[in-house]
Amino acid sequence: MTEATGHRTVRDETLDVLRRLGLTTIFSNPSHTEMKLFEAWPDDEFRFVMGLQEASVVGMADGYAQATGEPALVIINGGPGLANAMGSVYTAASAKTPMVILGGQQARKMLLGDPFLIAKDATQLPKPYIKWAAEPARPQDVPATIAQAYRIAKQAPQGPVFVAVPEDDFVRPADPHPVRIPTVEDATVPSPAALERIAAALDGAQRPGLIAGGPVDAQGARGALVELAEKLNARVWGAPVWNRGAFPEDHPLFAGVLPPIPELINERLSAQHDVVVVLGGPAFTLFTSWDLFSTAPADLDRTPRPTLSEDVTFLHVTDDPQAAAATLADAAFIARPGDVVRALVPLVGRRERTPLAPVREPVPVPEATTPLTQAYLFHLLSKELPETAVLFEELPIARADFxxxxxxxAGNGYFATASGALGFPFAGAVGYALARPDRRAVVVVGEGSAQYTLHSLWTAAQHNLPVTFVIPDNAGYLSLKYYLQDQKSWEKGYDLSGVDMAQLARGFGVRGExxxxxxxxxxxxxxxxxADGPVLLDVVVADPGLFRL
Known part of the structure; x- marks a missing residue:
């Protein structure tokens, strides 16, 4: 309340709305434009998590929201601060992470000029990588706008939203009528006709297959997917660009993660299945096509757009209408994938559990060598890994070995970037550990990718979080090295031999070895x-060679 009038301010009402919404953990790197909100901060009611750079702040909030299943709150400057964070916002949008981002804006009376820290066209900067953006027309509308943003972030498909708030709004008088916050519950259920059609297709298939996307795990249906696969005796593939573990990788029905290349997807699925049901995520996330690996001169492009094999019937379940509209499948059904998985279990018939022919070659046990190989590092890590550990991985070139x-x-969680932007795992693990300090978070990230959100180490140290950072350090930016190795001028771009990750960790207050x-x-x-608290291991490994799909 203002001392002069005793009346409630927009700041008072905003804090009350945040309490009522449960947004009491705040990820922030504040600038001048947010200071009026932070004055006389109620430390006993809100937890403030400081990050040293905005990309790390949003990445930590992303991990926190994926751990809790609820929207996370980010408060940063809405101009240069949000611009710094856009790679992480892009990743959060790709992962469908619910998040409310409050962006500080200059005071309203300053907006006619070009003041320092202004957020020009504030609602346009984060588009198209957010669901919704607003800048309240009146100061007293700020709390209600935040409440609306929260509801939109939670609606399927979930995602980040943005609200720009002029600095002086927080000290203005609040609306005399408190914000009414309705409960908005998901009352939609999968169509019975759609469920029957999917179940009939699976029951009628000679060789059914399932593709697991991240939403299955996010919506709590991982165990149900195991039950469904076992009942159908069906192989389960990880969706291309697998960003969340929706099926145990040590299960005998797990066939591996599909590569994000249409020719290879068709090759692997058409050889094994006549009906495939895609559960969650797009069908499919693609990275490139096979012809683009060639360095030969290119002719006029007469190739068709990516298509799926006509020998396989593809059914696609997603809660994202845009993903359904862009699907390559034969039919798409808009529904929560987790609900569909649970509903299908009693509908499909039980098949005889006969062993399926392996689709993956046996993996040899790597030997101890000097220098170490990353395969040997991952082999030993697997032996020591706690049963409930949660892994965050970013190895763009070395994912196959991992x-x-x-x-x-079944007891392990798995998270990776949902986009091509680097940096999520390093920051996401810190946010996850803030929400779930009862589980060890293990980060496996190359020394190149680690640089994008390196500042997260400081936050991990400040909160003494149970995070183990494992860096397979091959002293190179391999994606550049293997694409451009025949061009001498690029050598300085991919040679990272001077980076000492252990020393960098110690500089941020994390034990490094x-x-x-x-x-x-x-x-x-x-x-x-x-260990009690965070540790970083900088493990020197040999060059793993060209990536394998």
């Missing part, structure tokens, strides 16, 4: 996974 050597079990020998690796891993 999944081969670390078949994550550099590991170079097989003898020291197992002990270092074991100690780091049970």
């Amino acid at each position: 999944h081969e050597q670390i078949p994550l079990g 550099r590991v170079e020998t097989p003898e020291g690796l197992q002990a270092a891993l074991r100690e780091s996974l049970t």
